[in-house]
Amino acid sequence: MFNLRKSKLVVAAMLGIATLASPEPVVAQSFPDKPITFVVPWGAGGRTDIVGRMVSNVMGSILEQPIAVVNRTGGRGAVGTKSVLDGEADGYTVLVTTPGNQILAPLFNDVGFVPSDFRGIGRVASGSVIFASNMDQPFTDGASLIEYARANPGAVTYSAVKNNLPWLAAESLAEKAGIKFRHVPAGGDSEAVPMALGGHVNLVASSSYNAIASQIEGGEMRALIVFANERMEALPDTPTAIELGYAVTASPWTGIAVSKGVPEDRIEILRNALAEAMETKSILNFANSSGTTLSYLDGPGFEAQWDAEFTDFQSVVKK
Amino acid sequence: MDQILVGLEQILQLQNILLMIVGLIVGIVIGAIPGLNVPLAVALALPFTFSLPPLAGISMLIGIYKGGTYGGSISAILLNVPGTPAAAATAIDGNALARQGKAGKALKLSIYASVFGELVSDIVLIVAAAQVSRFALKFGPPEFFALGLFALTIIGLISGTGLVRGIIAGALGFLLSMVGIDPVEGGARMTFDIYELSGGLKFIALIIGAFAISEALVQVEKSARPGTKLKVLEISPHKADNNVSKAEFMQVLPAMLRGTPLGVAIGAIPGLGSSIAAFLSYGLAKKLSKTPEEFGKGSLEGVAAAESANNAVTGSTLIPLLTLGIPGDVITAIMLGALTVHGIVPGPTLFQQQGDFVSALFICMLIVTFLHFFVAMLGLPLFIRAVRIPRGILFPLVIVLCVTGAFVATSSIFDTMVMLGFGVLGYLMVKFGFPIAPMLIGFILGPLVEMSLRQSLIISGNSLDIFFTRPVSATLLTLTLIIIITVGWQRFKELKQNEN
Amino acid sequence: MREINKNIWSGGVLLGLCVVLIIQIPGQVGTTTDDSLSPAFLPMLVTALIAVMSVFLIVQGVLTKDIATATPVKQTFAEIGYVGLCILVMIIYVGILKWVGFIVATFAVIVVLALLYGNRNWLQILITAMVAPPAIMLFFRYTMLVLLPEGTLFN
Numbered sequence: 001m002f003n004l005r006k007s008k009l010v011v012a013a014m015l016g017i018a019t020l021a022s023p024e025p026v027v028a029q030s031f032p033d034k035p036i037t038f039v040v041p042w043g044a045g046g047r048t049d050i051v052g053r054m055v056s057n058v059m060g061s062i063l064e065q066p067i068a069v070v071n072r073t074g075g076r077g078a079v080g081t082k083s084v085l086d087g088e089a090d091g092y093t094v095l096v097t098t099p100g101n102q103i104l105a106p107l108f109n110d111v112g113f114v115p116s117d118f119r120g121i122g123r124v125a126s127g128s129v130i131f132a133s134n135m136d137q138p139f140t141d142g143a144s145l146i147e148y149a150r151a152n153p154g155a156v157t158y159s160a161v162k163n164n165l166p167w168l169a170a171e172s173l174a175e176k177a178g179i180k181f182r183h184v185p186a187g188g189d190s191e192a193v194p195m196a197l198g199g200h201v202n203l204v205a206s207s208s209y210n211a212i213a214s215q216i217e218g219g220e221m222r223a224l225i226v227f228a229n230e231r232m233e234a235l236p237d238t239p240t241a242i243e244l245g246y247a248v249t250a251s252p253w254t255g256i257a258v259s260k261g262v263p264e265d266r267i268e269i270l271r272n273a274l275a276e277a278m279e280t281k282s283i284l285n286f287a288n289s290s291g292t293t294l295s296y297l298d299g300p301g302f303e304a305q306w307d308a309e310f311t312d313f314q315s316v317v318k319k
Numbered sequence: 320m321d322q323i324l325v326g327l328e329q330i331l332q333l334q335n336i337l338l339m340i341v342g343l344i345v346g347i348v349i350g351a352i353p354g355l356n357v358p359l360a361v362a363l364a365l366p367f368t369f370s371l372p373p374l375a376g377i378s379m380l381i382g383i384y385k386g387g388t389y390g391g392s393i394s395a396i397l398l399n400v401p402g403t404p405a406a407a408a409t410a411i412d413g414n415a416l417a418r419q420g421k422a423g424k425a426l427k428l429s430i431y432a433s434v435f436g437e438l439v440s441d442i443v444l445i446v447a448a449a450q451v452s453r454f455a456l457k458f459g460p461p462e463f464f465a466l467g468l469f470a471l472t473i474i475g476l477i478s479g480t481g482l483v484r485g486i487i488a489g490a491l492g493f494l495l496s497m498v499g500i501d502p503v504e505g506g507a508r509m510t511f512d513i514y515e516l517s518g519g520l521k522f523i524a525l526i527i528g529a530f531a532i533s534e535a536l537v538q539v540e541k542s543a544r545p546g547t548k549l550k551v552l553e554i555s556p557h558k559a560d561n562n563v564s565k566a567e568f569m570q571v572l573p574a575m576l577r578g579t580p581l582g583v584a585i586g587a588i589p590g591l592g593s594s595i596a597a598f599l600s601y602g603l604a605k606k607l608s609k610t611p612e613e614f615g616k617g618s619l620e621g622v623a624a625a626e627s628a629n630n631a632v633t634g635s636t637l638i639p640l641l642t643l644g645i646p647g648d649v650i651t652a653i654m655l656g657a658l659t660v661h662g663i664v665p666g667p668t669l670f671q672q673q674g675d676f677v678s679a680l681f682i683c684m685l686i687v688t689f690l691h692f693f694v695a696m697l698g699l700p701l702f703i704r705a706v707r708i709p710r711g712i713l714f715p716l717v718i719v720l721c722v723t724g725a726f727v728a729t730s731s732i733f734d735t736m737v738m739l740g741f742g743v744l745g746y747l748m749v750k751f752g753f754p755i756a757p758m759l760i761g762f763i764l765g766p767l768v769e770m771s772l773r774q775s776l777i778i779s780g781n782s783l784d785i786f787f788t789r790p791v792s793a794t795l796l797t798l799t800l801i802i803i804i805t806v807g808w809q810r811f812k813e814l815k816q817n818e819n
Numbered sequence: 820m821r822e823i824n825k826n827i828w829s830g831g832v833l834l835g836l837c838v839v840l841i842i843q844i845p846g847q848v849g850t851t852t853d854d855s856l857s858p859a860f861l862p863m864l865v866t867a868l869i870a871v872m873s874v875f876l877i878v879q880g881v882l883t884k885d886i887a888t889a890t891p892v893k894q895t896f897a898e899i900g901y902v903g904l905c906i907l908v909m910i911i912y913v914g915i916l917k918w919v920g921f922i923v924a925t926f927a928v929i930v931v932l933a934l935l936y937g938n939r940n941w942l943q944i945l946i947t948a949m950v951a952p953p954a955i956m957l958f959f960r961y962t963m964l965v966l967l968p969e970g971t972l973f974n
Contacts, residue, residue: 043652044365045362049656067964075500078518079517108506109517154780185504185777190645190652198457198459289659497865503858506848508848509844539905543901710938711938714936716947719951722913723959726916735916739910742906750894773855
C-alpha cells in the first residue's frame with residue numbers, strides 16, 4: 001500500500017522530467033479511439049524491440065493514441081506471433097514482425113499459422129546476414145574460407161541461432177558450394193558473437209552488422225561474406241556471396257503487420273500512419289544514430305515479399 | 320585527467336543527479352514489490368530514455384538497476400517474498416532474523432553489504448575493464464558447462480536439511496526449464512501438445528509463483544488458527560536488534576570479502592547473473608563459516624554473503640557490455656538498446672572514440688552507489704512501517720500485485736496461470752519439506768548446462784576430451800570432484816557416528 | 820486429520836510422476852537426424868535422477884522414523900480448506916480478468932481475499948479495494964504505458 005503511493009509520487013516526478021504524458025483525445029475518432037498494442041515476439045532491448053518501440057513512438061503521435069509495446073517471447077517468436085491472431089481482429093493489436101517468427105517458424109514447427117494469415121502494414125528496416133571471424137583463423141576472407149572448408153570437410157564451425165535466417169544462409173551457402181560447416185547453436189547474437197570472438201568457433205553468422213560493428217572497427221574481428229545483393233556501405237571490402245559465385249542472400253527485416261481479419265479501412269489508416277512515420281525526422285535520426293538501415297516497403301509489397309520468401313525457404317528447408 | 324574532468328562536468332548536472340535518484344527510488348520500490356521486477360522496470364523505462372540525452376538516460380537505467388537489485392532483499396527479509404531472484408538467497412537468513420524481531424538489523428546489514436559489493440565492483444569496472452573482458456572471452460561452451468556443474472554442486476550441497484530433497488528440487492527445476500522449443504535442434508519438447516507450452520515455462524512465473532504465492536498460501540493457513548496476530552511481523556523495540564554493531568560487522572566482513580570478488584567475477588562473465596552469484600557466495604560462506612549451524616536460522620554472515628555478491632554483479636556486468644558490446648543479462652541487453660539508439664556503440668572502439676562518455680559513465684556508477692546508500696537508509700523506516708499493514712490487507716495486495724506483475728511481464732493469461740501453478744507447487748514443496756531455492760537454481764542453470772554441453776560436444780565431434788584439455792574447464796571440473804568427494808566423506812562419517 | 824509420512828508420500832508421488840514421464844518423454848520430443856546428443860537425453864537423465872532420489876526418500880521414510888525430515892505432515896482440514904479456497908479464488912481471478920476487466924475483478928478479489936485472511940474490518944477492506952485497483956491500473960497506464968484489461972463484459 002505504502003509502496004504504491006510512493007511509486008505514484010515517482011510517477012509524477014518521472015512525468016514531469018520526461019514530459020511524456022500523453023493526453024487523452026477529447027473527441028472519439030472512428031479508428032483508433034483507444035490505445036493500440038504492439039506485440040514484439042522477441043525480448044526487450046533487442047533489435048526488433050528497439051525498432052518496434054521507436055516506430056510505436058512516432059506512429060502513436062501520428063494516430064494521436066498511445067501505443068503500448070509488449071514483449072511476448074517464447075517458441076522462437078511463434079507464441080507472440082500467434083497471440084496477435086488469437087485476439088480480436090480490430091486493428092488494436094499489431095505485430096512487430098521478422099522473418100524468424102513469421103516466415104521460418106511455420107516451416108519448422110506446428111505453430112498454427114502461415115505467413116499469409118497476416119496483412120502487411122509495411123516494412124521498416126532490413127539488414128544482411130554477415131559471416132565474421134576473429135583474427136586468428138586459418139582463412140582471411142570469404143574465398144579462402146570456402147577453400148579451407150573444402151580442403152578440410154567438417155572442420156569449420158559456426159555459431160548461429162538454429163532455424164533462423166543466419167543459419168539458413170550458412171546452410172544454403174554450404175549446399176551451393178558443396179562444402180560442410182558444423183553448426184553450433186546459440187541462443188542469440190549476443191551468445192553467438194562472443195563464441196567467435198573468443199575463438200571457440202571459427203566464425204559467426206551474425207544477423208546484423210550492428211552486433212559486430214564495434215569488433216570490426218576495433219580490429220578484433222573481420223567480416224568475411226555479406227549475404228546481400230550488393231556490398232555494404234560500412235564494409236566496402238567484404239564480398240557478397242553472389243560475387244563469390246553462390247547466389248545466396250539473407251536479409252533479416254523488421255516490419256509491422258496485423259491479423260488478416262482486420263477491416264480494410266483500418267489497415268489503410270495504419271499503413272498511411274506508418275508511411276508518414278517513415279518520413280519523420282525522429283525516425284531518420286533514430287536510424288542514423290542506431291545504425292539501422294531503413295528500407296520502407298509498403299503493405300502490398302511487404303506481403304509479396306513474405307510469399308516469395310516462404311516459397312524460397314520452403315524449398316531450402318525441404319532439402 | 321582531462322577526460323575525468325570533462326566527465327565530471329557532464330555528470331554533475333542537476334538533471335542527471337535527479338534522474339539517478341528517481342531511478343534508484345523506482346528501482347528499490349519495484350524491486351521490493353513482490354510481482355514487479357527489475358528487468359520489467361528497465362524495459363518499461365526504456366522509451367523514456369529515447370527522449371533524454373544518452374548520459375541522462377543511462378544514469379536513470381543504472382539507478383533502476385542498482386536500486387532494484389538491492390530492493391528485492393527488502394521484501395525478502397520482511398515478508399520472506401524475494402522481490403528479485405537473487406534475493407532468494409537473502410531471504411533464507413534475512414527472514415529468519417526478521418522473525419526474531421531483528422528486521423532492522425537484517426535490513427541495515429543488507430544495505431551495507433550491497434553498497435560494499437557495488438563499490439568494489441564499480442572500481443573493478445573502472446580500473447580493469449579491459450583485462451577482465453579478455454578473461455571473460457576465455458569462457459566458451461566447455462567452460463560454461465564446467466562452471467554450471469560446479470555451481471550446481473555447491474548450491475546443491477548447501478541446501479540445508481536433506482541432500483536428497485535438495486537434489487530432487489534442483490532436478491525438478493532443471494526438468495521444468497527444458498519444456499518448450501529445444502534450443503539446439505528446434506523441435507518441440509515436453510509440450511504435451513499444449514500450444515502455449517512451446518514458449519516454455521517463464522522464469523518470471525516461477526519466481527513470482529514459487530516464492531510469493533507459496534508464501535501467501537502458507538500465510539492463509541493462519542486464518543484457520545484462532546488467535547493469530549493480525550500483524551505480519553513483530554519489530555523488536557531494542558536498539559541493539561535494529562542496528563549492526565561494529566563487532567557484528569567485523570564478524571561478517573570475511574563473508575563480504577569473499578562474496579564480493581565472486582560477484583564481480585560472475586558479473587563479468589556474460590550469461591550467469593546475480594542469483595547464481597548470491598547462491599554461490601551463500602554456499603561458500605556456509606562451507607567456510609565457523610558457525611555453519613546458524614545458517615538458515617538467522618545468520619548475519621548468510622545475509623552479508625548473499626547481498627554483497629548479489630550487488631557486486633551490478634558493476635562488473637557492464638564490463639562485457641562496454642568492452643565487447645555483449646550484454647550479460649536481460650537488463651544489460653536493454654541498456655545496450657538504450658545506448659545504440661543514441662549512437663553509442665559499446666565495444667572495443669568505445670573507449671577510444673567516446674572516452675568522455677565512458678569516464679562520465681564511470682563517475683555516474685560511483686555516484687549512484689553513494690546515492691544508493693543514502694536513499695536506502697532514508698527509506699528504511701518506511702519499509703519497516705509497511706509491515707505494520709495488517710496481514711488481511713497486505714497479502715491480498717501481494718496476491719493482486721503478483722498476478723498483475725506476471726500478467727504484465729508475459730502479457731498472457733496462460734503464463735499467469737502457470738505462475739499460479741508454480742505457487743501451488745511451491746506451497747506443496749514447503750509442506751513436504753523440500754527447499755525451493757534449488758529449484759530456482761536448477762531452472763536458471765539447467766539451460767546453461769544443457770546448451771553448453773551440447774555445444775561442446777558439437778564442437779569436439781562428440782568427444783569428452785574437450786572438457787579436460789582446456790585449463791579453465793579442467794580446473795573447475797576437478798574442483799567439483801573434490802567438493803563432491805569431501806562432502807560425501809563428511810556425510811559418510813556423520814552417518815557412521817549416528818549409528819554408533 | 821491423520822498424520823502422513825512426508826518421505827513416503829512425496830517419494831511415492833514423485834516416483835509415479837517419473838514413471839509417467841519416462842514413458843511419455845520419447846514421444847514428446849521432436850528429434851531430427853543430427854548425430855549429436857539427442858534432445859531427449861537430458862530430460863531422461865534428469866527424470867531418472869529424480870526417480871532414484873524418490874526411491875531413496877521412500878526407503879528413508881520406511882527405515883528411519885526419527886530424522887528431522889521424516890516428521891509427519893500435520894494439517895487440519897480447516898487449514899487445507901483455507902488454502903484450497905485461496906487457490907480457487909486466484910484461479911477464478913486470473914480466469915475472469917480479461918472478461919470483467921482489471922478494476923472490477925481486482926475489487927472483488929481484494930474483498931474476498933481480505934476476508935479469507937481473517938480481516939473483518941470492513942472500512943479497511945472497502946477502502947483498499949476501491950483505491951488499490953485504479954491506482955495500480957493508472958500506475959501501469961501512465962508510467963509504463965502498459966494497458967491492463969478493461970474488460971469486455973460491460974461494453
